[in-house]
Amino acid sequence: MVIVFALAALAALAVLVAGNWYIWRRLFRDTTRAPGPVRRIGAGVIAGGWLLAVGALVAERAGAPFWLQRVLAWPGFLWLALSIYLLLGVLAGEVVRPLLRRVLERRAAAREAVPAEEPLTVPSAAPPEDDAPSTTLAVPSRRLFVSRVVAGGVGVAAAGTVGYGTYGVLRGPRVKRVTVPLARLPRAAHGFRIAVVSDIHLGPVLGRGFAQRVVDTVNGTQPDLIAVVGDLVDGSVKDLGPAAAPLAQLRARHGAYFVTGNHEYFSGAEQWVAEVRRLGLLPLENARTELPYFDLAGVNDVAGEDEGHGPDFARALGDRDRSRAVVLMAHQPIQIHDAVDHGVDLQLSGHTHGGQLWPGSLVAEAANPTVAGLERYGDTQLYVSRGAGAWGPPTRVGAPSDVTVIELASRQA
Known part of the structure; x- marks a missing residue:
């Protein structure tokens, strides 16, 4: 097992090194005539970006001083996102490059086909001196010109994509509304609204201001119940307690409930369960509560199994009245x-972020039965939120953040 892990790690490292060399080659080596400062600066930017990214990841997991996490997080995590789209861009550039070269060749051929006019001879006032300096400017070759055009386009496209995706996260989640009919829901509960919020990921990047935007968005939907389905934080209560404080403002007629996500178990799950309870949320740790029209249950995340606090469906759902509908967090x-x-x-549920950074959705689809939205599995329906925040890069591409309002519908209505 150790050998397999080591080989996989070496293979991943080789792919990473090769990908970054490829980015450097296309953006810096191929756009310059000879070795010089541009190539060295490019190598320094790429190497420095990855040092910051690795440092940010290690600092977060190792519990480094929070100020250091914040210093490393912004540039390091943004570099992760930027490097993805630089690589995708240079790959796409391989398609554009021969097309652009062909266009230039056709234009050059067309110019050569036009007969040249005889140049007018203008008498010179004085014969040129043999040692007069030349004023001819070096014209880039066709290949160099194409490389510079493609590299410039890649840089602008990658920076624009990451910039817009980061703006989309920082402005806060948008409200999504979904109607879900339940066969056992009584007529009196028709139209019951559950605000589902997941994957807020408060941490060294997304702090108290972001938490306040999420709370304001949730409260603005005027829900009957709020379901916070895990991955609230990336850090300790000591570091992020002030950032999470706005959660005390969550308001719903039937209360706000919480279940753990895998990131809570990286951040001190027991302390966070106690903290959210102090803030007024009701943790459902493999537990169930009977609401007026249906049962609401919650199970711990599977990551809790390593700490002896994994999901227990029998405990959460056993001995219940089977005639009543049940919603599970x-x-x-x-x-x-x-x-x-x-x-x-x-x-x-949440967890997937909808893939967060396209084409991450392809990876998420391979690892999850549903990546985002509503799907049916037998008599059970599953709704997966894309989440309100972001992990790692505070950036989303092709997977906008959301707070979902689930409106329950009774088939008896």
Whole structure:
């Protein structure tokens, strides 16, 4: 097992090094005539960006001083996002490059086909001196010109993509509304609204101001119930307690509930469960509560198994009245199979971020039964939110953040 892990790590490192060499070659080596400061600066930017990125990841997981995490996080995580789109850009440039070269060749051929006019001879006032300096400017070759055009386009496109994706996160999540009919929901509960918020990821990048925007967005929907389905934080209560303080302002007629996500178990789950309870949220740790019209249950995240606090569906859903509808809060979509076995009507999840950075959605689809939206599994429906925040780069591309308002519908209405 150790050998397999080491080989996989070496393969990943080789791919990473090769990808970054390829970026450097296309953006810096191929756009210059000879070795010089531009190439050295390019190598320094790429190497420095990865040093910051690795430093940010290590500092977060190792519990480094919070000020150091914040110093490293912004440039390091943004470089991660930028490097993805620089690589995608130079790959796309391989398609553009021969097309642009062909256009230039055709234009050059067309100019050569036009007969040249005889130049007018103008008598010179004085014969030129043999040692007069030449004023001819060096004209880049066609290949060099194409490389510079493509590299410039790649840089602008990558920076624009990351910039717009970061703006989309920092401005706060948008509200998404989905109607979900439940067979066992009584007529009196028709139109019951659940605000689902997941993956806020408060940390060294997204802090108190972002938490306040999320809370304002949730409260603005005037929900009957609020479901916070995990991955609230990336850090300790000591560092992020002030950032999470706005959660005390969450308001709903039937309360706000919380279940753990995998990142809580990286950040001190027991302390965070106690903190959210202090802020007025009601943690459902493998537990169920009976609301006037249906049951609301919650299970711990599967990451809690390493600490002896994994999901326990029997404890959360056993001995319940099977004639009543039940809504389950479970952070990861993969928990849907246990939910089906226990007769859950609707599972609310997050975790996937919808892929967060395209084409990350392709990876997310391979690892999760549902990446985003509403799908049915037998008699159980699963809704997966893309989440309100972001992990790592505070950037989303092709997977906008959301707070979802689930409006329950009774088939008896």
